[in-house]
Amino acid sequence: MLLYKQKKNQPAKGGNRLLISITVLGSAGPIRFVVSEEEIVAAVIDTALKSYAREGRLPVLGSDLNNFLLYCSNAPSGALSPWDTIGSHGSRNFMLCKKPETEKVAADAARLSPTTIGRRGSGSWKSWLNKSLNLKDLLAL
Template sequence: MALYKQKKNHKGSGNRLLISITVLGSAGPIRFVVNEEEIVAAVIETTLKSYAREGRLPLLSSDLNNFVLYCPIAGTEALSPWETIGSFGVRNFMLCKKPQVGKASIDEEKQAIVRKGNSSWKAWFNKSLNLKISSH
């Protein structure tokens, strides 16, 4: 009787796929089986849970809204969270953090100021060393 119920549930669930998701910055992909009708947002959530359960580094947040999933055949466009994972016809994906426009631009400005300050200090130091060496 239980065997009959398993067949009935499996038949209605559609095809299952073994997918491989590479998390940017992590060593090796995460692999698991999903239903081909599963939406991208659910796949991202499952990936983040598996990543945390395995204790992988770097540490990631558990908020799926901070991440995007890319497909090699879709180019540089992130996949829509409402599309089905089986609609792309591939099994390899890449998970990346969403770019943060406001915070990143402030950090880049700070780094540019620090670099500019360091480069002028380094230039002055190198110039003063060259003067001392050439005067001998």
């Protein structure tokens, strides 16, 4: 008797798979790959970034998925939550964008505390002024 193995690209029992298309803002064309309907948005962003880098596309994006937002192409709503499932949105076309710089700067500023920011000089401007005036007085003598 001949035994047949299930092919890897066939869907597993109990879960639907979707062919999704992700357009990266500033890139030439979309990235297409197959995901499970129950896949979370954060994992889809990670897969898209890895595929993008593997293909050697430009512009270079990086690999930190926390710097990106995924939008549904045909819905006017905001960015998708990283914990939503990709199949819950009823769309197969998405857009991947970098987070705006203002959000990143605010997050970085919240992380930094005043103790981690060093001082530029070794004194205040008043002490510098007093030193420079004292030097002029000495040179005048």
